[in-house]
Amino acid sequence: MPDTGAQKPDNAGSCLCEAVKFKLYGKPLQCAVCHCDSCQQFSGSAFMVNCWYNQENVQIVRGDTLATFHEGGTSSGSTMRRSFCRACGSSVFQQTGDLYEAGIVSVASGTMLDRSEAIPSLEVWCRNRRPWLALTHSGETKETQ
Template identity: 30%
Template sequence: MSTGSCMCNAVRYEYQGEPDVTALCHCIDCQKWSGAAYTSNVVVQRKAFKVTQGEPKSYAVTGASGKKNNHWFCGDCGSELYTELEIMPDQTCIKSGSIDDRSVRDYSVGVEFYTQDRMKYCQAVKDAKQVPQFG
């Protein structure tokens, strides 16, 4: 079992098992949400993920895929925690930086999504599958 939390620890979660994949997402939605060039995600089965403390806030937007993206975050400190995508109904995309176990740094990136929107100063990750768009 792995755990994670927001910066202020008001919201905590856990997930069972190994990630399905680790992914960087360069879509405009992720750029706007994070204020960064991309989001770093550990993708797990939705049924293996649960919030164990607090009540994260959420909002939904229509992503570039035309499907809903539900973003979950701490209402107190604003930390981004996870995303649930309509296009990936069985998976939860946990924001890597919110995971407590720092061994997440040892994971290799398996895929980069929306490479068509990647900032020019970001290079493709060697050996990661490159997906121009998703959906």
């Protein structure tokens, strides 16, 4: 966690009801569009846009209602840690086993106050992309992860 005494956060975010609030330091390492079945279910949408940060650059300011669900049997075979607000149900954070081991947390971009940095450079699980959906970005695409 950064020394927040003098350092101003670069961004912040919250769940819909603001029971969960967090600060973000630095720019995202990467932002990705994910079309996997798990992200579709977790987000309640056709895809999810997540931004990756080093764990030490994410500071939870308020989180009494933050709950984490450990999901096994994902399409990639990895265990997924998904954190959400118990009060409003907002998706907030997620980590695959690989990201967890690397000390990286994935922030649901819709929870970020300033979304101008949430520009995807990667699109994964494209084989699960809805046939009616056409995304335009200049990043890399992968059929799986």
